Amino acid sequence: MDNLKQVKHLYARAAFGIDYATLHNQRNWGPKKSVKNLFKDSEHAKPITAVTENLDLMPLAKDANEEQRKALQEKRNQQEKALNMAWMTQMGTTRAQLREKMTLFWHNHFACNIGNYYYQQQLNNIQRTHALGNFKTLLTAVSQSPAMLQFLNNQQNYKGHPNENFARELMELFTLGRGHYTEQDIKESARAFTGWAYNGKNSEYTFKPGSHDTQPKTFMGKTDNFCGEDIIDIILNNKQTARYISTKLYKYLVNEMPDDAHISEMADVFYNANYEIQPLLEHVFTADWFYEDKNTGNLIKSPVELLVDLTRRFHISYQNPDVLIQFQRTLGQVLFRPPNVAGWPGGRNWIDSSSLMYRIKIPSTILNAGLIDFAGKATPEDEAYLASQRKQQLNVIKRVQASPDWNKFLQGIPLKVPHQEVAQYLLEPMLNDRIIAEVNKAPDIKSMVIQVVSTPEYQLC
Structure with missing residues (x-):
């Protein structure tokens, strides 16, 4: 190679x-x-600071009316959009690409879906800080984050009434994988994590000795008065x-x-x-x-990777965060909203017949208001056709509110570079006869680029 x-x-x-x-x-x-x-x-982690208020500290009164409830929900929705947009922008513009790519990996590995976006942002920044650091440090910080303690119910894990949710997922999804521990190991380790909680007022981890089970526990063949940190050590020793x-x-x-x-x-x-x-x-x-x-060229880009790839390559700016979230929703991956505790399954699961159609359409929607191969299709007399196309473009532009910087994209490519070479730069798989024929027919570089990024091959990395 x-x-x-x-x-x-x-x-x-x-x-x-x-x-x-x-x-x-x-x-x-x-x-x-x-x-x-x-x-x-990627040496330095730049935290995201889009969400500044913890809305859980502003609970509704018991007699709150419908309008007050709606207002609080609207605030939550605005926080979700701000957080989503902030991370998409960071991935789309940062030099620290490896750190963000790994933050995206840990975001799915430690999947968490709660309605508190202050905690979600805090967890995302933990994953970013330790994305390239030490896994034990990352695992402990994630396990002690308010977001994860809330999501996996460890806040309700008390001596005498252990809640097994966190202990189960710690082993099944975060560390060992299914089949490498027993139900008894879950029960015993849940007791070790009693007392792990967070302080709702300052959003920090706190250990509550009064809730902690101090009796001996037998975990993975060892018996002692284990606490949560000991359990993590034993798991990592395996x-x-x-x-x-x-x-x-x-x-x-x-x-x-x-x-x-x-x-x-x-x-x-x-x-x-x-x-x-x-x-x-x-x-x-x-x-x-x-x-x-x-x-090489054999992995399917996740929806977020696809959108970030387009943003970076074509220097796209979005005026409306709703559009980016809508794209994510349509393609099946909304940041901070994994489908369940196991996260997005990924791989071939990203593609089905309807999502593939949307995926192939999205590049041209963003780059050219929905039109692919727009040049040379109509005769000059065909005014009705041209008018309808122009009207369609205007509608898409109004809706999408995304601006690619074509000048910046084209400035990076020397004038005499053959179209086929540009096409190969855009695609990870090798060019095939179908793509070469399309490339050779394209009237100009812009039309050719839009055609290439609208192929199934562009979905691969």
């Missing part, structure tokens, strides 16, 4: 794509240098956790079909590095197998 292809593949997986100028600047770099550059750009996380990351970054040998390598690196995330990612991104043809 040549350098250009390797760099493009790396940025498609470790980031949200690469612009033409950056790609050609790195054409003589090896993967190690490009990987180092990605980590350097190499199955390193394997489980490595498998999920392999599916996210490499291939939906797990390769046991590659995942074993990853688990060794992760476990031996005491669960530091950076050495694990460096191992993946510099492995020969990462760049093999079978691992």
